[in-house]
Amino acid sequence: MRLSTAQLFNQSITSVLQKQTATSKVLEQLSSGKKVNTSGDDPVAALGIDNLNQRNALVDQFMKNIDYANNRLAVTESKLGSAEDLTGSIREQLMRAVNGTLSDSERQMIADEMKDSLKELLSLANSKDESGNYLFSGFSTDKQPFAFDNSTPPKIVYSGDSGVRDSLVQSGVAIGTNIPGDQAFMKAPNGLGDYSVNYLASQQGDFKVQTAKIADQATYVADTYTFNFSDNGAGGVNLQVLDSANNPVANVTNFDATTPVSFNGIEVKIDGKPSAGDSFSMEPQSEVSIFDTISNAIALIEDPNVANSPQGKAQLAQILNNIDSGVNQMSSARSVAGNNLKTVERYKDTHTEEKVVNTSALSLLEDLDYASAITEFEKQQLALNAVSNVFSKVGSVSLFDFI
Incomplete structure (x- = not known):
């Protein structure tokens, strides 16, 4: 087997470079505090680290x-x-x-x-x-x-x-x-249901609309309706309900407040005792604004002629x-x-x-064990020094010295 000076030199320099690389890798780990700095360090761990970081x-x-x-x-x-x-x-x-x-x-x-x-x-x-x-x-x-x-x-x-x-x-x-x-x-x-009520200043009876709701959507007719009470000649009142075209849609003889008034898919409950000649109207309104309600309340109490009248009491109940x-x-x-x-x-x-669990898993995958790393660094440093010493001696030896 023939050994040339060049071959000895190449083998020695390769050993030095390998030990330098190993030492540099450990030094990089010590500097970063991570045992996996690139995917080449540990491909499987690197994939897990990337997924956890994402x-x-x-x-x-x-x-x-x-x-x-x-x-x-x-x-x-x-x-x-x-x-x-x-x-x-x-x-x-x-x-x-x-x-x-x-x-x-x-x-x-x-x-x-x-x-x-x-x-x-x-x-x-x-x-x-x-x-x-x-x-x-x-x-x-x-x-x-x-x-x-x-x-x-x-x-x-x-x-x-x-x-x-x-x-x-x-x-x-x-x-x-x-x-x-x-x-x-x-x-x-x-608060009344699907309609709001407009009471008149001429109201004499002590009554109010308790509810005004759509009872049957199939027969419901949206419109403005007027309720007129008239004397029935027997101490009570009759009720006629007119639509916006003044067409009668309901006639109630001897009106009884305990019985709801039904017409055009609408049911109206009136609480109290209307007087002959009383009238009110109602129009569709299923939703109300709290601001408008408070404004109506302020207008009510600012008018001394309305606040304590039958009209005012009925309006107050609605408000x-x-x-x-x-x-x-x-x-x-x-x-x-x-x-x-x-x-x-x-x-x-x-x-x-979840962040705590992920962080713990990341620590297991990439955090460096400093004690082991320092031991490894010392070992690689010692090996590098040994290889360097051998290389320096080999580099100064020639086969011609033994011829």
Whole structure:
């Protein structure tokens, strides 16, 4: 077997380079604190590490979405709670104002308080989040949702939309982060049912409409109806119901308030005792705005001739029903926000636990055992020194020295 000087040199330099590479690899691991820095270090572990890192990145994005949703829902729930309490206070002010012992000036003072409360309620409905976006404007977050229009008397109108902004909190799971203003303040179910009632100043009898609902959708005819009571000649009254064209749609002889009046798919229950000559009208309205209801309440107590009259008492009953319906609407909207907030918190806990598990698995796959690594480094360093010494000796030896 022939050995040349070049062959000895190449074998020695290859050994030195291999030991340098092994030493550099261990040194890189010590510097990074990771035992897998490239896929070549451990292909199987590298794939697992990549998958876990991707999952953690997705969880981090879910957590950001949850923080955003949590902030908006918490503020929304708080504002709706304040609006609910304020509306309850307005109801108490109204009941205090219709006390017959109050003077006109005292009643006007309460009306002024109610006007201030209405402005405060409007301010709550126009609340913004920490980013300056309107909470109750649907998708139109840059548009003020509620404002007075130019009518006389002015009414509060809604300029937002019914959009619900979703936040992705889990793969395939989106949670609503807002309550549109129309659902919170503008579309409370009518306290009477499907119709609102207009009472006349000429009313003499002590009565009110208790409910006015659609009873049969198949035969229902939407229209404005007028109820006229006339003397039946026996101490009671007869009732005739006319449509908007003054065509009779119902005639009730010897009207009995305990029996509902039915016509055109509509059922109306009247509570109390109408007098001959009394009349009222009703028109379709299945939803009411809490703002309009409070405005009607203020107008009622500002008119001393109406507040304690039979007309005023009947109007008061309708207003109270609609205020209660408005409070229930805000309470329902608040419940939606609160339930979404709880759901978001549950997903946050789930992601937190998942992040802990993923981080633990990552640690097992890539974290370096420093004690073992330092021992390995010392071993490779010793081997490198030995190989380097051999190379220096071989490099200085020539076969011609032995010829």
